Amino acid sequence: MTQQNESRRLFLGQLAALTGGAVLMPMVSACSASQNMSEKGLFSTEDIPTQKPEDWDPIAYNRKRGNAGAIPKSYLDDINGPQGEKKHLGKHLPYVPAIDAALVPAGFIALMWGDPAKGHAKHPNAIKNESNDYNGHWYNWIRVQKAMPGAQAIQSDYPSWTGKDDGTASYAVFGGGEIGADKGKNTIYLAALPEGLRSGDTLRIYAHCLTHGEYVDFLTLS
Secondary structure (H helix, E strand, O other): HHHHHHHHHHHHHHHHHHOOOOOOEEEEEEEOOOOOOOOOOOOOOOOOOOOOOOOOOHHHHHHHHHHHHHHOOHHHHHHHHHHHHHHHHHOOEEEOOOOOOHHHHOOOEEEEEEOOOOOOOOOOOOOOOOOOOEEEEEEEEEEEEOOOOOOOEEEEEOOOOOOOOOOOOOOEEOOOOOHHHHHHOOOEEEEEOOOOOOOOEEEEEEEEEOOOEEEEEEEEEE
């Protein structure tokens, strides 16, 4: 076992103890910045900036891109309505939760969606139906790349979200407890990072919510 794999194994045990849930790593693949991936839900990538614009406004950008086809038509009234920023677009933007950075393994970043500090609703990663089963409402892929032209992107895939502590989820729970509690709003995603990143680098996060389409934003690596 390599030192990096051993580090990740130890991390999983630590994070599971911290958050109170089972943790497995997502499936990870690399792709070039210009590669036209064929995963379900992928909209045109031609308009996505490779670097963070000086006047970057994630709400305005994702609303415009959503109306152009990146967000399902059934959700457009919500994103364009009076609560569009706080309750709909904002809840689909990524942020790094306040957990011990030492617990995040090398090569990964912990992500959540809908930052309460910005007044955004927290993203419900699954919703129970009448049969007490979980409907799909999670992010099934997250693509991370350094915000610069030609940079390689790393895609993490999350093929399932059960809301049950059965060892099959690729997530952890912020604050501990059952992952399905409060509609999964405390779900932490572990997303792989490209190699060679340093503190202070800007990352482009491009991800797909099964129910509400694709969203893009930039984060600074701490």
